[in-house]
Amino acid sequence: MSASSATAHAHDVHAGHHELGFVRTYIFSTDHKMIARQFLFMGLFMMVLGGLLALIVRWQLAWPETAVPGLGGILKETGGILEPSTYNMAFTMHATIMIFFVIMPILAGAFGNFCIPLMIGARDMAFPFLNMLSFWVTFSAGLIMLSGFFVEGGHAAAGWTSYAPLSAVPSYTGVNWGQNIWCISLFIMGVGSMMGSINYITTIINMRAPGMRLFRMPLVIWSLFITAILLLLALPVLTSGVAMLLFDRTLGTSWFRPSGGGEPLLWQHLFWYFGHPEVYILILPAMGIASEILPVFCRKPIFGYHAMAFSMIGIAFLSWIVYGHHMFVSGMSPALGMAFTVTTMIIAVPSAIKTFNWLGTMWGARIQFTVPMLNALAFVSMFVIGGLSGIFMASTPVDIYIQDTYFIVAHIHYVVFGGSIFGAFAAIYYWFPKMFGRMTNTALGHLHFWPTFVFFNLTFFPMHIIGVGGQMRRIYNPMQYEFLQHQQHWNVIITYSALALGVSQIPFVINFFWSLFAGKKAPLNPWNANTLEWTAPSPPPHLNWGATLPTVYRGPYEYSSPESRDDFLPQSTPPVGAAGARRH
Amino acid sequence: MTTVTVERPRRANGHVPPPPPPTGGGDGPDREPGPRRPLLDNVRLAMLFLICGEVMFFGGLISAFLVLRVTAAQWPPPLQPRLPVGVTGVNTLVLLASSVAIAAASPALVQRDPGTLVRRLLLAGGLGAAFLLVQGYEWIRLVGYGLTVGSGAYGTTFYTVIGTHAAHVVAAVVWVGVTAWLAACGRFVDGQTGALRACAIYWHFVVALWPILYVAVYLV
Structure with a gap:
């Protein structure tokens, strides 16, 4: 008896028994869809916090040493003016929160949990209890991370990359427990992520519906599968590094402290050996989401399905041998720099293949410019820009000039905001009807998208310019350098755009909550899409489908297929002439 | 796999679909798909x-240890206490014996002889606990001789690497204790031996990791 039907049998017996109370349904739920919603709400809440921290950083850069509105009550001694130590905390925590508690929970946590069982035709994850634990462990890590703001000395302030010895010796930053809490929180988050990864990988390998071969899986599932493998293998290295850092700070060990025989560069190696696969963890789910949404609203199959899957596999393999490009200025041998330049250039190729395939999907299509599609198109275009700036940085001599300038900051934000966040928005608008049983408001969706897109570019594109002009990263006051004063007006423009970008998110919040309660009830398949989740009710009940799981007869991208009278052909529709077929 | 009828009516958007390809389309021979049996x-x-x-986690620790060791001027650094190679060698055999014990606590025993199953699980846990107690005693002696976590790279690497392994052994002992209790309560009789097998696999991993650490830290 296969594992899935045994579980199904057990679940059917269970479901018939009793109704679960409020706590087991909404708080300690083992249903992957509820856990997905929990991850989504956590990620969106943390995004507000991370965004506010960014605005604090931007205020200081545009109008150095002036009072930040709203902070007068918190920064009493200075009347709201940021001190350099507080500024360091702001950019450190902005990045830490956005990367570990926004993008990963939303893309991998929320959409991984929601999409995987539904799109492969399983009733739930392989280990529902472990799934629940993975959310609550991540949530606890988030609470612990937030607690760091309230300790004496403030929160971590050594950058999200937390280089030693700045991070390893408390007296260097003046931060004591904040940095320790940062280490502990990331350790726990790593454990939670590993739990989730094991669940995803096992579910995808073992619990696909009959007929759902690996190369009939939707590309978003491929991307989540590969992301889970990267998470499983990369996060433990961060976990080990963070434990060593914590021991250096609290127990007096000397992993990274030169005074005891430690090696500061060791931290950089450990961190970036994790850090590079991490950035692919951040972008791969968004690539999968775009690969899912583009065919639906072009009414055409994805161009080059196998190439898309293999290029993601290639990116995953190559991501382990490029990490040195984050360390070009660390004093490494130029020959080694050359090697990393070559591997980094090579890893651009699979991403380029994917980009051309997205373009190929759109070629000749009658595009439906729905809100999810707009966000997916923004993903493709902004990711291209971010990827192109990456090519510059791949070259050692260029990177020696632009490393730790705002050129890097521009690249980062084009790929994680322009890429991952637009991908997250696309996914939210696309799967909201299935997740919550309601349609979102289209007008509010446009009111969110267009200002976000415009102000995103106005905020981050000029950073390329000021970066090449010499503005360093993580500095407190650009005006103290004479050679930067002539481009200070860019900082002001960027800050105004960033503030507008923040305000542009308000229609999204309104749309989200209004639609939750008062949106139009969603039909089964509002987008006329092919994948299996659209055959379950909106929202799907516990165990997703009724008595029988769907059977899969074809791939997920049969749009405008000659075999169908409609311009789509769902994966689970039996072919003409097969047993149980409908007449077309 | 059949093809569609010859007549091609217009779609809802007014377009006429193109004719089907001569091979009939699709992505391969399409038998009626049946349920799969996972490997x-x-x-x-x-x-x-x-x-x-876990291998990646210990990989991070071990490679950091190797970096500090290979770049040190002298290893072991001068004026440090020597590690108890002999005692720990015997302790290694104790830990390996515990793996034999837990391998003997096979799921097949669940139906035939649950009492023996519980006893063998407890034996494995006991041997693991003995390993930990001996390690702990040796650590106390080392601290007495002056090797602490603050003793430069030598103390740092020793206590962190060996200590992390010890923490995993603690977790494994707790897990085996819980499993033995569940077995005694009869939780595995209906064939759901997954938790028992998982515990055994984890135990074997923790035991198999130890000789690698022993050789790298104590011997070489």
Whole structure:
């Protein structure tokens, strides 16, 4: 008896028994869809916090040493003016929160949990209890991370990359427990992520519906599968590094402290050996989401399905041998720099293949410019820009000039905001009807998208310019350098755009909550899409489908297929002439 | 796999679909798909991946240890206490014996002789606990001789690497204790031996990791 039907049998017996109370349904739920919603709400809440921290950083850069509105009550001694130590905390925590508690929970946590069982035709994850634990462990890590703001000395302030010895010796930053809490929180988050990864990988390998071969899986599932493998293998290295850092700070060990025989560069190696696969963890789910949404609203199959899957596999393999490009200025041998330049250039190729395939999907299509599609198109275009700036940085001599300038900051934000966040928005608008049983408001969706897109570019594109002009990263006051004063007006423009970008998110919040309660009830398949989740009710009940799981007869991208009278052909529709077929 | 009828009516958007390709389309021969039998069941697969993650974790620790060791001017650094190679060698055999014990506590015993199953699990846990007690005693002696976590790279690497392994042994002992209790309560009789197999796999991993650490830290 296969594992899935045994579980199904057990679940059917269970479901018939009793109704679960409020706590087991909404708080300690083992249903992957509820856990997905929990991850989504956590990620969106943390995004507000991370965004506010960014605005604090931007205020200081545009109008150095002036009072930040709203902070007068918190920064009493200075009347709201940021001190350099507080500024360091702001950019450190902005990045830490956005990367570990926004993008990963939303893309991998929320959409991984929601999409995987539904799109492969399983009733739930392989280990529902472990799934629940993975959310609550991540949530606890988030609470612990937030607690760091309230300790004496403030929160971590050594950058999200937390280089030693700045991070390893408390007296260097003046931060004591904040940095320790940062280490502990990331350790726990790593454990939670590993739990989730094991669940995803096992579910995808073992619990696909009959007929759902690996190369009939939707590309978003491929991307989540590969992301889970990267998470499983990369996060433990961060976990080990963070434990060593914590021991250096609290127990007096000397992993990274030169005074005891430690090696500061060791931290950089450990961190970036994790850090590079991490950035692919951040972008791969968004690539999968775009690969899912583009065919639906072009009414055409994805161009080059196998190439898309293999290029993601290639990116995953190559991501382990490029990490040195984050360390070009660390004093490494130029020959080694050359090697990393070559591997980094090579890893651009699979991403380029994917980009051309997205373009190929759109070629000749009658595009439906729905809100999810707009966000997916923004993903493709902004990711291209971010990827192109990456090519510059791949070259050692260029990177020696632009490393730790705002050129890097521009690249980062084009790929994680322009890429991952637009991908997250696309996914939210696309799967909201299935997740919550309601349609979102289209007008509010446009009111969110267009200002976000415009102000995103106005905020981050000029950073390329000021970066090449010499503005360093993580500095407190650009005006103290004479050679930067002539481009200070860019900082002001960027800050105004960033503030507008923040305000542009308000229609999204309104749309989200209004639609939750008062949106139009969603039909089964509002987008006329092919994948299996659209055959379950909106929202799907516990165990997703009724008595029988769907059977899969074809791939997920049969749009405008000659075999169908409609311009789509769902994966689970039996072919003409097969047993149980409908007449077309 | 049949093709569509010759007549091609217009779609809802007014377009006429193109004719089907001569091969009939599709992505391969289409027998009526049946349920699949996975190569490895969920529990074994999940434990395999857990071990992969743990290997990466210890890989981070071991490679950091090797970096500090290889770049040190002299190893062991001068004026440090020597590590108890002999005692720990015997302790290694104790830990390996515990692996034999837990291998003997096979799921087949669940139906035939649950009492023996529980006893063998407890034996494995006991041997693991003995390993920990001996390690702990040796550590106390080392601290007495002046090797602490603050003793430069030597103390740092020793206590962190060996200590992390010890923490995993503690977790494994607790897990085996819980499993033995569940077995005694009769939780595995209905064939749901997944938790028992998972515990055994984890135990084998923790034991198999130790000789590698022993050779790298104590011997070489």
